[in-house]
Every structure is written in C-alpha cells, then in structure tokens.
Amino acid sequence: MSLAGMVFFHVIIILSILLVASLIVNLHIKKVLAEKTAHLNATLNALPDMLFEIDALGNCIDYKAPSNADICIHSSSFTGRNISEVLSSEVLQLAKSMMEDTLKYGTKTGESFPITYPAGKIRWFEISMSVKASQHLGNTCFIVLVRDITARKEAELALKKSEERFRFAAMAGQIGLWDYDSVTGEASVVYNYNGIEYPNHLSAGDFQKLVHPEDLRIVQAAFKEYFEGKRNVFDILCRIDTKKIGWQWMMIIGLAVEKDKEGKVLKVAGYLRNFTNEKKSQETLMRAKISAEASSQAKSEFIANMSHEIRTPLNAILGLGGILLHSGVNSKQYDYLQKIQYSAENLLNIVNDILDFSSSDANRLVLQEARFDLYELINKTSGILFNSIKSKGLRFDINLSTELPLFYSGDPGRITQVLMNLLGNAVKFTEKGSICLSAALIESSEQDALLQFVIEDTGIGISPEQMSRLFQPFSQGDPGIARTFGGTGLGLVISKNLVEKMGGSIGLESRPGEGSSFTFTIRLRQADNLQDTNTGASLSGATAVLLLKDRGMQMHVKRLLSMLGIHDTVETMAAVDETCTPDFLFYQSGTEYDSPLLQMSCSPAKAIAVGTFETHHQDLLQLIYPFGLTQLYSIMTGPEPMAHTTGSEASQNILVVDDNEINLMVAEECIKNAGHRTDRAFSGQEALDKLKHQAYDIIFMDLHMPVMDGLETSGKIRELQLSARPVIIALTADIDESIKNKALNTWFDDYLTKPFEPERLSAIIHKWGSIRKVHHLDIPAVLKRLTGNYDTYLDLLEMFVENNGSFMENLQSALEKKAYTEAALICHTMKGLAGNIGANSLYQAAGAAVNELRAAAGSGLSDRILASLSEEFGKVYETAASLAEATGPAVNSVSTPGRDELEDLISLAERNDFEAFERFKNARVSLMAFYEPEQVKILGEAIAKMDWKHAVSLAEAMKGSKAR
Numbered sequence: 001m002s003l004a005g006m007v008f009f010h011v012i013i014i015l016s017i018l019l020v021a022s023l024i025v026n027l028h029i030k031k032v033l034a035e036k037t038a039h040l041n042a043t044l045n046a047l048p049d050m051l052f053e054i055d056a057l058g059n060c061i062d063y064k065a066p067s068n069a070d071i072c073i074h075s076s077s078f079t080g081r082n083i084s085e086v087l088s089s090e091v092l093q094l095a096k097s098m099m100e101d102t103l104k105y106g107t108k109t110g111e112s113f114p115i116t117y118p119a120g121k122i123r124w125f126e127i128s129m130s131v132k133a134s135q136h137l138g139n140t141c142f143i144v145l146v147r148d149i150t151a152r153k154e155a156e157l158a159l160k161k162s163e164e165r166f167r168f169a170a171m172a173g174q175i176g177l178w179d180y181d182s183v184t185g186e187a188s189v190v191y192n193y194n195g196i197e198y199p200n201h202l203s204a205g206d207f208q209k210l211v212h213p214e215d216l217r218i219v220q221a222a223f224k225e226y227f228e229g230k231r232n233v234f235d236i237l238c239r240i241d242t243k244k245i246g247w248q249w250m251m252i253i254g255l256a257v258e259k260d261k262e263g264k265v266l267k268v269a270g271y272l273r274n275f276t277n278e279k280k281s282q283e284t285l286m287r288a289k290i291s292a293e294a295s296s297q298a299k300s301e302f303i304a305n306m307s308h309e310i311r312t313p314l315n316a317i318l319g320l321g322g323i324l325l326h327s328g329v330n331s332k333q334y335d336y337l338q339k340i341q342y343s344a345e346n347l348l349n350i351v352n353d354i355l356d357f358s359s360s361d362a363n364r365l366v367l368q369e370a371r372f373d374l375y376e377l378i379n380k381t382s383g384i385l386f387n388s389i390k391s392k393g394l395r396f397d398i399n400l401s402t403e404l405p406l407f408y409s410g411d412p413g414r415i416t417q418v419l420m421n422l423l424g425n426a427v428k429f430t431e432k433g434s435i436c437l438s439a440a441l442i443e444s445s446e447q448d449a450l451l452q453f454v455i456e457d458t459g460i461g462i463s464p465e466q467m468s469r470l471f472q473p474f475s476q477g478d479p480g481i482a483r484t485f486g487g488t489g490l491g492l493v494i495s496k497n498l499v500e501k502m503g504g505s506i507g508l509e510s511r512p513g514e515g516s517s518f519t520f521t522i523r524l525r526q527a528d529n530l531q532d533t534n535t536g537a538s539l540s541g542a543t544a545v546l547l548l549k550d551r552g553m554q555m556h557v558k559r560l561l562s563m564l565g566i567h568d569t570v571e572t573m574a575a576v577d578e579t580c581t582p583d584f585l586f587y588q589s590g591t592e593y594d595s596p597l598l599q600m601s602c603s604p605a606k607a608i609a610v611g612t613f614e615t616h617h618q619d620l621l622q623l624i625y626p627f628g629l630t631q632l633y634s635i636m637t638g639p640e641p642m643a644h645t646t647g648s649e650a651s652q653n654i655l656v657v658d659d660n661e662i663n664l665m666v667a668e669e670c671i672k673n674a675g676h677r678t679d680r681a682f683s684g685q686e687a688l689d690k691l692k693h694q695a696y697d698i699i700f701m702d703l704h705m706p707v708m709d710g711l712e713t714s715g716k717i718r719e720l721q722l723s724a725r726p727v728i729i730a731l732t733a734d735i736d737e738s739i740k741n742k743a744l745n746t747w748f749d750d751y752l753t754k755p756f757e758p759e760r761l762s763a764i765i766h767k768w769g770s771i772r773k774v775h776h777l778d779i780p781a782v783l784k785r786l787t788g789n790y791d792t793y794l795d796l797l798e799m800f801v802e803n804n805g806s807f808m809e810n811l812q813s814a815l816e817k818k819a820y821t822e823a824a825l826i827c828h829t830m831k832g833l834a835g836n837i838g839a840n841s842l843y844q845a846a847g848a849a850v851n852e853l854r855a856a857a858g859s860g861l862s863d864r865i866l867a868s869l870s871e872e873f874g875k876v877y878e879t880a881a882s883l884a885e886a887t888g889p890a891v892n893s894v895s896t897p898g899r900d901e902l903e904d905l906i907s908l909a910e911r912n913d914f915e916a917f918e919r920f921k922n923a924r925v926s927l928m929a930f931y932e933p934e935q936v937k938i939l940g941e942a943i944a945k946m947d948w949k950h951a952v953s954l955a956e957a958m959k960g961s962k963a964r
Contacts, residue, residue, distance in 0.1 A: 212239035311733035315754035319666030376628025433458030684713030714747035
C-alpha cells in the first residue's frame with residue numbers, strides 16, 4: 001500500500017473513532033438532558049403553581065400546570081393565545097403593569113388578584129414574573145409563575161373578620177387588650193372607645209407615666225410580685241390618665257403567655273376594663289352601707305336603752321310586789337298585788353317580744369348549741385302555764401311519740417320560746433274545752449332529726465281572712481283581739497322566724513268557733529341518748545316497783561330507769577307481794593295505787609308519785625309526766641324530805657352596788673330572805689371605799705351608773721390588794737349579748753338580768769358560795785375561759801374523774817419499768833388536764849415531774865417530786881369527784897366528748913360556710929379541754945385559711961380519736 005493509501009486509511013480510522021466518540025458523547029448528553037428534563041418536569045409537577053412563558057406582546061408561548069391542580073386548564077386554552085383574550089380587564093391591567101416593572105427591575109413578585117368562576121366561586125392567585133431573553137424569537141420573553149392562594153386568602157380574611165369582631169366586642173364590653181414584653185420593655189395597648197386612645201406601642205416608662213401617682217407604687221409592686229412568681233394572676237385596680245376624659249379607674253388583668261426554660265415570665269398579655277362606674281357605685285353603696293349601719297346601730301342602742309329604762313322600774317315593781325305578797329297582807333291586798341304582778345309580767349313579755357322581733361328583723365338572732373333533754377323541756381314549759389290552764393278549768397293533754405328520743409342538740413331556750421308563744425295563745429284564746437300538745441319524730445338520720453309539734457285547742461278559732469294576716473308583724477288577725485285579749489301581735493312572727501332559722505316551718509288549721517291547730521317542725525342535731533350509767537353504788541342494781549296504769553307513762557319510766565342502770569322492775573301488785581323489799585315505788589296519782597297503805601307495804605322503799613298536770617297535788621315526791629332523766633335522777637337520789645339550806649353555814653356577806661334606791665331595796669330584801677348578810681353602795685367610788693374596810697364574799701354590780709360605771713368599778717376592785725378575791729356578778733337590766741360577753745370577758749364572774757326572780761338570785765348566790773368553799777381548783781379562772789358556762793365546767797370535772805382515777809398507778813408502773821419517756825408523757829397529759837380544770841398546784845407539780853424526767857437522763861423521779869405530785873393529785877381528784885357527784889349521774893355516752901362541736905364544724909366546712917370561723921371561736925375552749933391543744937390549733941389554722949377539705953379531714957380524725 002502506498003504511503004498516500006496508508007495515510008488515507010489512518011485518517012479514515014481516526015475519523016471513525018471521532019465519529020463514534022461523538023455519537024457516544026451525544027448519546028450521553030441526550031441522556032443527561034433527558035434526566036434533567038425529567039427532574040425539571042417532576043419538580044414543576046410537584047409545585048402547586050402554573051408556569052407561563054409570554055412574549056413582550058402578551059402572547060403565550062408555553063404553559064405548564066401541575067397535574068393535581070383543581071384549577072388546571074388544558075394547554076390549548078392558553079398556548080398561542082394573547083393574555084388579553086383570557087384575562088379580565090382588571091387582571092390584564094395588573095399583568096401589563098407587572099411586565100413594565102419586570103423590564104425595569106428584572107423581577108416582580110407578590111401581586112395578588114381574584115378571579116370569579118362561572119359558578120360564582122372566587123379564587124385568589126398570586127403572580128410573580130421575571131425577564132427571559134428569547135434568541136429564538138429575537139425579542140424579550142417573560143416567565144410568569146401563578147400560585148393559587150385561595151386558602152391563605154380566606155384564612156387571612158377570616159382572621160381579619162375575627163379580629164374585627166373581637167375589636168367590636170372589646171369596644172362593646174368596654175375592655176382593652178394589652179401585652180408587655182419584659183425583655184424589650186415594650187407594651188402595646190388597644191383601647192379605643194369613649195375617647196380613650198393610646199399609641200400602639202408604649203415603653204414601660206411611658207405606661208407608668210399614665211398611672212396616677214398615688215397608685216404607681218401599688219402597680220409597680222404588683223408587677224414585681226407577678227414576675228417574681230409570688231402571684232398566680234396579675235390583677236390590679238388603679239387610676240389611669242385617659243388624656244381626653246381624665247383619670248379613670250381601670251381593672252388590669254394579665255397572665256403569662258411566654259416563659260423561659262426556668263419558668264421565668266417573659267411576656268404577659270391580658271385585658272383592662274374601665275371600672276370607674278363600678279367604683280363610683282361601690283363608693284355610693286359603701287356610704288349607704290355605713291349610713292344604714294349607723295342607723296341600725298342607733299336603732300339597736302335606742303332599743304337597748306329603752307329596754308334598760310323599762311326593765312329597771314319593772315324590776316322594782318316585780319321585786320317589791322313579790323316581797324309584799326309574802327309579807328302577811330290581807331286577802332284584798334293579796335288580790336291587788338297579784339294583779340300588779342300579772343300586769344308587770346305582761347309588760348315584761350311585751351318588752352321581750354319587741355326586742356326579739358328587733359333582733360330577728362335585723363338578722364341578729366343567733367341560735368345556741370347545747371345538748372338538752374326534750375322531755376324535761378316540755379315538762380318545764382308546760383309547768384309554767386299550768387296554773388293558767390287550771391284556773392280556766394281546761395283539760396291539758398300531752399301526747400309524745402314512743403319513738404321520740406330524749407336527747408337532742410340545739411337551742412332549748414328558743415324551742416321553749418316557740419312552745420310558750422303557741423301554748424300561751426292556746427290558753428289565752430280558749431275559754432272551755434281542752435288544749436293538747438303532741439310531739440313526734442318525722443325524719444331521722446345519723447346527723448339530725450326532724451321533729452313535729454302540734455298544739456291543738458278548742459278556742460275561738462280563726463277565719464281564713466284572719467289567717468292571711470296572722471304571721472305579719474303587729475297583726476292579730478282581728479283588730480278587736482288586741483282590745484279583748486291584749487298582746488303585741490309579735491309572738492307568731494317571732495315564732496315563725498325562730499322555726500325557720502331552726503330549719504323547719506310553721507302552719508295553721510282553724511275553723512271559727514271550733515278551735516285551732518298550730519303545727520311546726522324543727523330540725524335538730526342528733527345527740528347520743530344515754531346507754532349505760534356510771535352512778536356507782538347509788539342506783540346501779542337497785543330495784544323498783546312500777547304501779548302505773550297509763551301505758552305510755554309506764555314505758556317512759558322503764559326507759560329512764562334502764563338508762564340509770566335499773567333493769568329489775570316489778571309491774572303488778574301480785575309480783576310486789578312475792579318480791580323482796582324494793583328500793584323505789586313509782587305509783588300513779590289519782591288511781592287506786594295512790595294509797596298510803598300501799599306505800600307503807602313497800603316500806604322502806606322511796607315512794608314517788610307520777611302524775612299528769614290534771615292529777616297534780618302537793619305530794620312531797622311527785623313527778624309530772626313527761627319528765628326528763630335529770631328530773632328523775634334528782635328526785636330518786638335527793639333528800640327525803642327536801643332540805644333547804646339556811647342558817648350561818650350557807651350565809652354569805654354580800655355587797656349590792658346600784659345608783660337606784662328601789663333596785664337596792666329589791667335586791668337587799670331578796671338576799672336577806674335567802675339568809676345572807678347584805679350591804680349597799682350607791683356608786684362605784686362608795687363600793688371601793690367600803691372594800692378597803694370590809695371583806696365581801698359576793699358583789700352584785702349594776703353596769704350603768706354615773707361617774708364610774710360597773711365595768712370601771714369592777715376593774716378597780718380587781719386592782720385592790722384584798723385578803724380574798726370577791727365574786728363580782730353583774731346585776732343589770734341590760735340584756736344585750738355583746739354587753740354580757742364584754743362583762744364576762746373582763747372583770748365579772750357571772751351575769752344576772754333585771755327583773756329577776758328571787759329563786760334565780762338565791763340559786764346564783766348558792767352556786768358561787770359553793771364555789772368559794774372549793775379548795776385546790778381555781779373555778780372562776782376556768783369559767784372565764786368557758787364564758788361563764790358552769791355546766792360545761794362540771795362536765796370537764798366528770799370527764800377528769802372518770803378517766804384519771806388510775807393516774808398514780810399508771811405513773812408508778814411506768815417508773816418501775818424505767819419507762820421514763822412514757823412516765824413523762826403521763827405527767828405531761830396530767831399537766832394539760834390540770835390546767836383545763838384550774839388545778840394550779842397540780843399543774844405545777846406535774847410540770848416539775850415532766851421537767852425532772854426529761855432532764856434526769858434515766859434516773860427517774862425524786863421522792864420529793866413524786867410525793868408532791870401524789871399529794872396534789874389526791875386533793876384535786878377528791879375535790880373534783882365530790883363536785884361531779886353533786887351534779888347528778890355521770891353518764892357514759894357512746895359519743896366522743898366534743899363530738900357535737902366537731903360535727904357542727906364538719907357540716908359547716910363541707911358547705912364552705914364562713915360561719916365556721918365564729919363557731920370554731922366559740923367551741924375552741926371546749927375542744928381544748930377534750931383534745932390535744934396542737935390538734936385544736938391545726939384545725940383552727942385550716943379553718944382560718946379556708947382549707948375546708950383539710951378542716952373536714954382533721955375534725956373527722958379528732959371525732960374518731962379517744963378524748964383525753
């Protein structure tokens with residue numbers, strides 16, 4: 001092959017190689033381009049946008065839409081067409097404007113426009129545009145991106161509409177919105193109504209300039225406390241400068257909307273409201289309240305003063321009249337004096353009615369809480385009216401349901417008042433026939449019981465028209481009744497108020513000329529009825545004969561005897577003959593068993609007559625049915641015949657201090673008739689002068705005296721260095737509870753109101769004479785803590801005697817075992833108990849024992865301390881036992897002491913009732929006597945903090961625990 005041929009061959013080979021390489025490269029480029037194109041198409045398909053390419057004249061060169069777009073239009077609708085053919089004039093104008101701007105700036109974005117579709121639906125689009133130089137056509141082209149923003153636009157419009165509604169609502173509600181950023185210190189306020197406008201952004205300093213100078217410190221402190229986490233909610237009432245309408249009271253409320261990781265508040269948002277009108281209303285109401293309270297106080301003071309002024313002369317009339325009745329007057333004088341007494345008592349009842357109505361009308365009636373014997377209450381209430389009933393020749397029946405328990409907890413005084421009002425009316429308006437009192441148990445639960453009382457009479461009756469006016473103040477149904485029968489017309493109103501306050505109701509059925517029937521219900525707390533007794537050898541195991549024809553009477557006596565530990569009873573004459581000599585004989589008055597011969601056959605049994613008011617006569621020992629447990633026990637264990645304490649043994653040296661000559665005379669006569677020595681003083685200063693030269697056991701002190709009143713005089717007496725502490729008893733016509741409490745909480749030991757019955761005066765002298773003879777117990781000091789409640793003090797003594805008889809044995813046992821911690825606890829408990837009953841020497845001895853046991857480091861008690869403790873305990877225990885024994889049966893109740901008070905507090909706390917504060921305050925001393933002081937303290941703290949759930953839990957735990 002020639003050289004030229006070889007060269008040609010090689011050239012052909014090289015060209016072939018280059019051609020193949022070029023083909024390979026082209027294939028690779030096509031592949032890459034295809035991949036890029038596919039990637040681009042996939043990207044475009046994934047975008048929710050429509051893509052257009054148009055020339056400068058607006059002709060659509062190309063169009064691309066996502067396959068999943070619900071507004072996708074076929075490419076033939078756009079491609080090759082001018083935009084003027086498919087766009088509305090408004091949108092076309094927008095497109096042309098954007099093309100001009102795009103030519104200037106290269107891009108244009110963010111313009112939006114709506115399109116209304118044939119179905120009426122409006123869709124919103126956002127358009128963006130950029131320039132592309134087209135070499136193919138030799139002119140400029142535009143790439144146009146169109147995005148459907150309908151959802152976003154609708155959300156924006158909804159938000160704007162919501163904000164507009166909220167703004168109008170804020171304006172209508174007169175509230176403004178604010179927020180504060182603690183990092184930047186900026187605040188924004190939106191508050192545009194009634195001329196109140198603020199800039200959108202305020203600094204903290206700018207806001208503080210708007211606050212009234214007098215309120216600025218409070219606002220700053222509130223913000224500081226909130227940001228330091230000391231307040232859960234930011235709320236403050238302050239004055240803000242509104243510029244246009246001056247200072248306005250604003251209530252500003254806020255909550256944290258942003259906190260850092262440590263919980264520190266970063267941003268607060270809230271609202272503020274114009275509180276000016278409310279503030280003005282509050283101030284107006286406060287002024288009205290102050291004025292009303294001043295008026296009410298003036299009214300109360302007037303009524304109290306009126307009561308005092310009326311009761312003072314009444315005291316003289318009743319006192320001197322009572323003395324004259326027993327001074328040997330002739331029959332005619334006796335008749336006149338009885339009429340004077342009756343008229344004075346009637347006037348006193350009228351005064352009491354007015355005072356009670358005033359109290360109930362002002363919602364100042366407070367019910368007391370005490371455990372009482374319902375049968376005894378009915379007995380005593382009926383007994384008061386018996387003479388009036390007997391003088392009219394009326395029959396008086398009492399029907400009590402056999403299911404009716406004896407004991408309840410409530411206000412016995414108010415229940416007596418209601419019964420007296422209704423029974424008194426029955427007696428007043430009944431000239432012939434009968435009166436019947438019935439009582440029954442309607443509902444009963446573990447906590448309370450609903451009782452129903454019915455008072456029926458055969459009197460004048462009441463018409464329906466009169467009944468409609470009957471429970472209205474100062475109304476008696478028929479105006480002629482007041483002229484015929486007298487009265488204030490307040491009794492039924494007061495009764496209605498009392499019954500409703502005790503959770504019940506009152507109603508009436510009546511027919512003119514045939515009589516009336518008043519029915520009322522009251523709800524009382526349950527009080528455990530007595531199960532067994534702890535009367536020692538006095539009654540337990542005794543035998544009794546019951547010769548009672550009345551079945552209800554017989555069941556009642558058996559029930560009470562069982563409570564007193566007497567279960568061995570004989571109920572027939574035949575059984576009496578076969579029985580050994582009984583201890584007690586109960587026979588029914590006015591029956592064949594009412595026979596001296598029968599009583600002698602059962603001798604030496606104590607014979608006790610049991611009768612009704614109808615068969616009442618002057619038996620030495622007689623019980624009037626229905627009677628209570630205490631009445632039964634007293635007559636069974638009392639002397640025979642009854643001995644009256646007179647003579648020098650019970651004689652007291654008494655000073656009466658009063659500026660009224662007649663009052664002095666009444667008190668002196670009653671005191672002398674009771675067998676005591678008396679002296680008088682016309683003023684506080686005269687009393688102080690007498691005390692410097694003469695010792696007195698008891699001082700009766702009037703509270704209202706000129707120059708130096710009774711409180712001041714008593715205070716000065718307590719400052720005197722006297723050989724013995726005299727008992728000071730308020731003797732006053734002032735019946736206001738606040739005055740009474742003030743007296744008992746300061747210098748006075750007791751309180752007696754005028755006018756008084758001689759028996760009450762004698763009883764109070766006897767009580768304090770007995771107390772003064774008691775050694776080893778500081779009874780007056782304890783009675784101060786118990787607000788003068790001597791019965792509660794005797795209950796404490798009974799508990800002390802019942803639970804602590806083995807104190808020394810328990811202590812000796814612990815010492816012998818060298819259980820000194822246990823011994824210290826025993827002495828510590830005795831120290832607390834001694835303090836509660838006023839055993840000061842025992843308190844000191846027990847305290848010394850506790851200190852020695854704790855400091856002795858295992859060496860026990862010294863003989864001196866132990867002997868002193870034993871001696872003091874023996875003295876106190878003997879004294880307490882003698883006092884407790886003199887009060888009647890020491891009854892074992894299944895309830896925990898103080899249970900009534902605790903259940904009352906539980907009930908109030910469960911209802912979140914703020915009355916729990918006052919109820920705990922009144923019950924605190926009693927609870928301290930039965931429970932550990934620390935328990936009572938914690939309960940009081942829970943109630944004070946209104947932690948009701950915790951208070952209920954604590955009280956329940958105390959109720960279930962063993963009393964001290």
